Amino acid sequence: MTGEGSLVSSRLTRREFLKVGGATAGLAVLAACGGGGGGTASSGGGGGGSGTINALFMQQAAYSVDDIKGMTKAFQQANPKIKVNTTFVAYEALHDKIVAAAPAGTYDVVLMDVIWPAEFGSKHEVMDVTDRYPASWKTEIFPGALETAEYNGRFYGVPWILDTKYFFYNKDMLQKAGVQPPTTWDEVVSAAKSLKSKGVVQYPLIWSWAQAEAVICDYAQLLGAFGGKFLDDAGKPMFNTGGGLRALQFMKQTLDDKITNPASTESLEEDVRKIFSQGQAAMALNWTYMFSLANDPKESKVSGQVVVAHTPSGSAGAPGCNGSMALCIAAGSKNQGAAWKYIEYLTSQKVQTQYAKLSLPIWTSSYGDPAVVNTLPEVVAVAKTQLNDMILRPQIPSYNQASQILQASIQKALTGATSPEQALDDAASQVAKL
Amino acid sequence: MAVLLLLPAAIVIFGIIVYPLLRTLWTSFFAVDSPFPGRYPFVGLGNYRRTFSNSEFWLATRRTAYFTGVSTLAELILGILVGLLMNVQFRGRWLLRSLVVLPWALPTIVNATMWRWIFNPEYGALNALLTQLHLLPQYRSWLGSPFLALNMVIVADVWKNTPLAAFLFLAGLQSIPRDLFEAARVDGAGPIRSFFSITLPLLTTTVLVILVVRTIEAFKVFDIIYVMTRGGPANGTQTVAYYAYLQAFSNQLFGYGAAIAYVIALFILALALVYVRLLRTEVEI
Numbered sequence: 280m281t282g283e284g285s286l287v288s289s290r291l292t293r294r295e296f297l298k299v300g301g302a303t304a305g306l307a308v309l310a311a312c313g314g315g316g317g318g319t320a321s322s323g324g325g326g327g328g329s330g331t332i333n334a335l336f337m338q339q340a341a342y343s344v345d346d347i348k349g350m351t352k353a354f355q356q357a358n359p360k361i362k363v364n365t366t367f368v369a370y371e372a373l374h375d376k377i378v379a380a381a382p383a384g385t386y387d388v389v390l391m392d393v394i395w396p397a398e399f400g401s402k403h404e405v406m407d408v409t410d411r412y413p414a415s416w417k418t419e420i421f422p423g424a425l426e427t428a429e430y431n432g433r434f435y436g437v438p439w440i441l442d443t444k445y446f447f448y449n450k451d452m453l454q455k456a457g458v459q460p461p462t463t464w465d466e467v468v469s470a471a472k473s474l475k476s477k478g479v480v481q482y483p484l485i486w487s488w489a490q491a492e493a494v495i496c497d498y499a500q501l502l503g504a505f506g507g508k509f510l511d512d513a514g515k516p517m518f519n520t521g522g523g524l525r526a527l528q529f530m531k532q533t534l535d536d537k538i539t540n541p542a543s544t545e546s547l548e549e550d551v552r553k554i555f556s557q558g559q560a561a562m563a564l565n566w567t568y569m570f571s572l573a574n575d576p577k578e579s580k581v582s583g584q585v586v587v588a589h590t591p592s593g594s595a596g597a598p599g600c601n602g603s604m605a606l607c608i609a610a611g612s613k614n615q616g617a618a619w620k621y622i623e624y625l626t627s628q629k630v631q632t633q634y635a636k637l638s639l640p641i642w643t644s645s646y647g648d649p650a651v652v653n654t655l656p657e658v659v660a661v662a663k664t665q666l667n668d669m670i671l672r673p674q675i676p677s678y679n680q681a682s683q684i685l686q687a688s689i690q691k692a693l694t695g696a697t698s699p700e701q702a703l704d705d706a707a708s709q710v711a712k713l
Numbered sequence: 714m715a716v717l718l719l720l721p722a723a724i725v726i727f728g729i730i731v732y733p734l735l736r737t738l739w740t741s742f743f744a745v746d747s748p749f750p751g752r753y754p755f756v757g758l759g760n761y762r763r764t765f766s767n768s769e770f771w772l773a774t775r776r777t778a779y780f781t782g783v784s785t786l787a788e789l790i791l792g793i794l795v796g797l798l799m800n801v802q803f804r805g806r807w808l809l810r811s812l813v814v815l816p817w818a819l820p821t822i823v824n825a826t827m828w829r830w831i832f833n834p835e836y837g838a839l840n841a842l843l844t845q846l847h848l849l850p851q852y853r854s855w856l857g858s859p860f861l862a863l864n865m866v867i868v869a870d871v872w873k874n875t876p877l878a879a880f881l882f883l884a885g886l887q888s889i890p891r892d893l894f895e896a897a898r899v900d901g902a903g904p905i906r907s908f909f910s911i912t913l914p915l916l917t918t919t920v921l922v923i924l925v926v927r928t929i930e931a932f933k934v935f936d937i938i939y940v941m942t943r944g945g946p947a948n949g950t951q952t953v954a955y956y957a958y959l960q961a962f963s964n965q966l967f968g969y970g971a972a973i974a975y976v977i978a979l980f981i982l983a984l985a986l987v988y989v990r991l992l993r994t995e996v997e998i
Contacts, residue, residue, distance in 0.1 A: 371943060374963060375962040375963055378748055378962055378965060379748065379962060381747075381748050381749065382748045382749050382750070398965070402746070402747040402749075402965065403747075403749070404747070404748075481851075489943075489945055489946070490942070490943060490944060490945020490946050490947065490948070491943060491945070540834075541834075541853070541854045541857055542834035542835065542854040542857055543857070544854070544857040544858070544945075544946045545834070545854060545855075545856040545857040545862075545942075545945070545946060550835075553835070553836075554835050557835065557836075559835060677964070679963050679964050679965075680964045683959065683963070683964075686945070687945075687947055687948045690859075690945060690946045690947035690948075691947040693946075693947075694857075694858050694859055694946055694947050694949075696859070696947060
């Protein structure tokens, strides 16, 4: 703000005026980071498996910060030559941080969401680790988990968090209203209506419909249930027809019927967990981690009442939205050997078994392992089938742009600015132009 | 010798202002789609054409203009009221003055997080307050619908930035000679009359300064949006600066983002030009 002082002075010369302009134009610097200095995508040496590495994680869902710090500590004890610095950011900030840090090579290990391999892989922001994969992994890891890091037949990381959205309900509330646990979306609606009419809870349903990736996850799950597809085989949008349209109409209808909490359009998964744990909702979709936390008396007023179930089915089935995440070696890493060792350790069956409480392992055989089953018997029973039935969001390099368009359009329909048909047609024509 | 002494400052200014500005301008002419250096296709004014032909950009500009206009106006009105209050002699005035400076001292990120909690539909203070005062029959969502959310973000922004206006007004008020008010009282003018005939005209320069500083700042609004709403719902709080950020970092369209950033800078430059003229005529009176 070099300009402020000069504006107060009584006489402004042209030159001083230009300074004001310069200060305001400082905003233009925002995008200057693009194309800045730093290493190139292909550089970044091997590294012998020692030294310091920096790892970027998210502070949200799945493994808690304490879990990750615990794993890291054990890793360092087993590998005294490697020092790991961990950084945690909100999921919403994760993508942009990976991108902004890429040219400088700030991080060696980054956590990548299932929707980013196409983008990060095609732009060479994370390393292709296909050749590092032991052949056995392809049979030992859940197919739905393997997809997480895959783009065009290459692997850009190792799946770590295997997750999908499960259906959670409060059994005491359902009992009070005298309704059976619903297994289809139609039953969810009728259960919600009787919960509301009997005064058990004002808004039986809470969703993560904020303008963020979260709304796309809920939408994807409904789209799958009603038999829709995001893109046709030629890659053209088709979410504005059939099941895709039906999904949005369903969402809007639950708002109109006042069975969905209107705060849904400003809520993320954490808000869903909190509202559900406060006993202000009877049914919700959320990731695995909600089960343990909603049943934890320290975190929840409804502990012991929370049941996890397969996601309700629509006319075409009941796939869960694939919300898995993978650990990747950042392309700018100067110490890829140590980074890979760390990734191997975190994704190993031993470590995943030990920390199964908030996130289930990627390894198929773990689901028969008593150590895992006994940690979360209720979730494992549901996960066994749900994890084999998942829907993937489109694997395209411009996914983020498409998602932003769809998020805004879905919200326009939900807030009543346009009809669901109009909103999705608009989104489809914009996505087709990408 | 003089050159030698000026050199460090020149390097700093070049490094943190001139170089990024030119670099951004350069970037805006290329289809840069990753953060790495390298060769990217030259697109001339393509990124600018894309900006101007994009309806989302113009909607974001309109929202930003609304945000800027309403928040600046509110800060001016509240600022002068608080400034007048702080100018009155009473015991405990120091306490009032220190309290008023508090919002201004908070980092925007902290302020935005705080207001997000206040507006939280389930456990926010605003819902609790309004229902306990029976002004609201039941809890409601504040950031869940587009236009309301934009206005609620404005409330948070006004709360934070009013102190700046208030203190500038206080400084202006203290420079008005007391005898003017005494003369007015002798002539039979009441407090309202003397406010509009003496105080306000003598504060015109202060008003202009606040107008300049706040409109330019408000037009660039980014951080409060990033923390409170991330542009949602339904893009209702997406301002131009946030839009530029999304294009550059979320979509990795750095060339396009750079072009948008330059267009925003041009808008602000135009605003500044108007203000400089206004200020100059004002001072010459």
